[in-house]
Amino acid sequence: MRLLSGISLGQFIPGESFVHGLDPRCKIICTFLLLTGLFLASSPPDFALWGALLVAISLLSQIRLGLVLRSARPVLFLALITILLNIFWTPGHEIFRAGFLKITEEGLILSIRMGMRLFFLVVFAALLMMTTSPMSFSDGLERLLSPLAALGFPASEMAVMMTIALRFIPTLFEETDRILKAQISRGADFESGGLLKRARSFIPILIPLFVLVFQRAENLAVAMESRCYVPGRPRTRMCPLVWRRSDSAALIILFAFISALVALDRRFLRFLIR
Amino acid sequence: MSIKIERLCYSYNTGTPAETMALHDVSLTIERGEWISIVGHTGSGKSTLSQHMNAVLIPQSGLVEIDGVPVEPKTKNLRELRRKVGLVFQYPEQQFFSETVRDEIAFAPSNWGVKGDELQARVMEAARSVGLDDGLLESNPFALSGGQRRRVALASILSMKPDYLVLDEPTAGLDATGIRELVELLGELRSAGLAVVQATHDLQSAFEFSDRILVLEQGRGIAVGAPEEIARYLLDNPVHGLILPPLVRFSAGLAGRGLTIGLTSGLEGIIDVLEAARKPCGS
Numbered sequence: 001m002r003l004l005s006g007i008s009l010g011q012f013i014p015g016e017s018f019v020h021g022l023d024p025r026c027k028i029i030c031t032f033l034l035l036t037g038l039f040l041a042s043s044p045p046d047f048a049l050w051g052a053l054l055v056a057i058s059l060l061s062q063i064r065l066g067l068v069l070r071s072a073r074p075v076l077f078l079a080l081i082t083i084l085l086n087i088f089w090t091p092g093h094e095i096f097r098a099g100f101l102k103i104t105e106e107g108l109i110l111s112i113r114m115g116m117r118l119f120f121l122v123v124f125a126a127l128l129m130m131t132t133s134p135m136s137f138s139d140g141l142e143r144l145l146s147p148l149a150a151l152g153f154p155a156s157e158m159a160v161m162m163t164i165a166l167r168f169i170p171t172l173f174e175e176t177d178r179i180l181k182a183q184i185s186r187g188a189d190f191e192s193g194g195l196l197k198r199a200r201s202f203i204p205i206l207i208p209l210f211v212l213v214f215q216r217a218e219n220l221a222v223a224m225e226s227r228c229y230v231p232g233r234p235r236t237r238m239c240p241l242v243w244r245r246s247d248s249a250a251l252i253i254l255f256a257f258i259s260a261l262v263a264l265d266r267r268f269l270r271f272l273i274r
Numbered sequence: 275m276s277i278k279i280e281r282l283c284y285s286y287n288t289g290t291p292a293e294t295m296a297l298h299d300v301s302l303t304i305e306r307g308e309w310i311s312i313v314g315h316t317g318s319g320k321s322t323l324s325q326h327m328n329a330v331l332i333p334q335s336g337l338v339e340i341d342g343v344p345v346e347p348k349t350k351n352l353r354e355l356r357r358k359v360g361l362v363f364q365y366p367e368q369q370f371f372s373e374t375v376r377d378e379i380a381f382a383p384s385n386w387g388v389k390g391d392e393l394q395a396r397v398m399e400a401a402r403s404v405g406l407d408d409g410l411l412e413s414n415p416f417a418l419s420g421g422q423r424r425r426v427a428l429a430s431i432l433s434m435k436p437d438y439l440v441l442d443e444p445t446a447g448l449d450a451t452g453i454r455e456l457v458e459l460l461g462e463l464r465s466a467g468l469a470v471v472q473a474t475h476d477l478q479s480a481f482e483f484s485d486r487i488l489v490l491e492q493g494r495g496i497a498v499g500a501p502e503e504i505a506r507y508l509l510d511n512p513v514h515g516l517i518l519p520p521l522v523r524f525s526a527g528l529a530g531r532g533l534t535i536g537l538t539s540g541l542e543g544i545i546d547v548l549e550a551a552r553k554p555c556g557s
């Protein structure tokens with residue numbers, strides 16, 4: 001029985017590709033650029049170009065496209081609702097009608113836009129997580145946020161917290177899966193009965209899970225303290241981040257590409273509206 | 275009446291880069307009243323195999339049949355199969371959630387609709403059979419010692435009266451006394467007609483008590499047979515991560531010096547053989 005699929009949304013997939021080798025700071029900025037660009041994209045032909053960009057980046061990451069696309073599955077439902085809401089309830093020029101449901105041209109364009117934005121948003125974020133190990137991701141984020149430390153923002157503590165959280169998500173999935181299996185083999189039944197009974201049936205899963213999480217947290221805290229971790233105290237790195245030429249190049253090329261996409265989008269829009 | 279496993283294969287995370295082949299072409303038949311040990315290095319697939327025996331995992335290819343009922347995704351009565359085959363997970367005390375030991379032990383049978391006096395009787399019986407004091411029934415399972423927790427976990431499975439008992443590393447984390455008591459208990463259950471299947475690292479107890487042993491290596495069943503055969507097999511074909519227990523190696527050494535001795539004769543057997551060998555010289 002596959003209760004929880006082992007690989008969760010955007011889990012790191014180790015590799016040697018060009019994208020894997022980029023500096024995490026570069027990848028975080030690039031993702032940020034991509035997300036910003038996405039919010040300026042609005043026309044269907046432009047989204048086709050965004051799709052091409054996605055394919056290109058996945059090729060450079062040497063991650064199978066299917067796997068990249070699959071990372072959008074968790075938000076599929078959300079995207080569908082967004083599309084449905086927009087397609088039927090946007091006033092404008094009517095192009096189709098069945099009973100009280102009508103589809104307007106504006107609604108169609110808007111729903112494609114919303115759905116596409118949501119899709120690309122998740123997929124690009126997932127690509128970042130698939131090509132960046134949690135460790136280097138939080139390293140990069142810490143460095144990017146370090147200027148804020150002067151203003152009292154706890155950048156390094158945030159980074160440590162994030163590393164730990166990211167590190168434990170897969171473990172948590174595994175533990176949940178194990179506890180779930182164990183209770184099922186003791187006859188736990190999550191499917192039958194009313195709402196209350198079903199909610200109650202999760203108690204045998206949640207309590208052991210909480211116990212385990214607290215135990216782990218405590219062990220981890222002791223282990224870190226016994227190795228002299230003090231929050232806020234500056235730490236040295238074993239592998240300091242190095243910004244290479246390829247990072248600058250990737251950043252510049254991506255920026256140019258996104259600018260072009262945004263500029264093209266204006267054109268498409270003008271064309272569509274005319 | 276038996277659990278039949280034929281050419282079973284199972285991979286985790288199928289279709290993703292993290293795909294791991296955990297079982298490859300494993301076959302085994304378990305009769306009631308039999309004690310079988312599954313041994314293998316860590317990661318060899320012992321837990322995965324155990325979880326197939328009570329339909330928590332469904333075979334991806336190959337066959338698992340429990341008392342003649344094949345385990346398939348569309349099998350109706352998986353719950354009934356899970357009652358027949360009690361599975362004690364690795365570190366079972368991590369599944370506790372009740373406030374009292376009594377509730378913990380009552381969880382499984384109550385899920386199958388056992389109520390009232392019958393339920394209480396089952397709890398008492400299960401608790402006694404694992405040697406838990408009646409006084410402990412009202413205490414908090416989280417406040418018990420490691421050995422006591424393990425007993426509660428075992429009782430929480432026995433209370434559903436399984437016909438087969440599958441234990442995943444039941445001796446892990448127990449001290450020598452704990453191991454001996456557990457093994458004795460399993461022997462009693464077996465005599466009472468249960469099949470006992472034990473995935474274990476503890477080769478000594480596997481050789482001493484099992485009727486048959488299955489050796490797993492990287493998901494493949496590489497040998498199955500009586501302890502004596504398996505000891506001989508492992509002596510001739512060392513398996514990574516499986517070190518023969520000292521007594522078996524000692525017996526093998528004696529046999530190498532020309533003494534007639536079984537490899538799994540245990541301490542008593544070795545002493546007897548040595549005694550017998552000494553007499554002619556002394557007289």
Ligand SMILES: Nc1ncnc2c1ncn2[C@@H]1O[C@H](COP(=O)(O)OP(=O)(O)OP(=O)(O)O)[C@@H](O)[C@H]1O
Binds near residue numbers: 286296
């Ligand atoms: N939930 C899971 N998700 C992914 N892979 C798994 C999972 N459980 C086990 N595996 C993999 O399947 C293989 C067999 O694991 P299994 O737990 O059955 O071995 P084991 O013999 O019980 O090991 P141990 O002695 O350490 O308990 C291992 O390679 C393991 O990494």
Ligand SMILES: [Mg+2]
Binds near residue numbers: 321322364442443
């Ligand atoms: Mg195991």
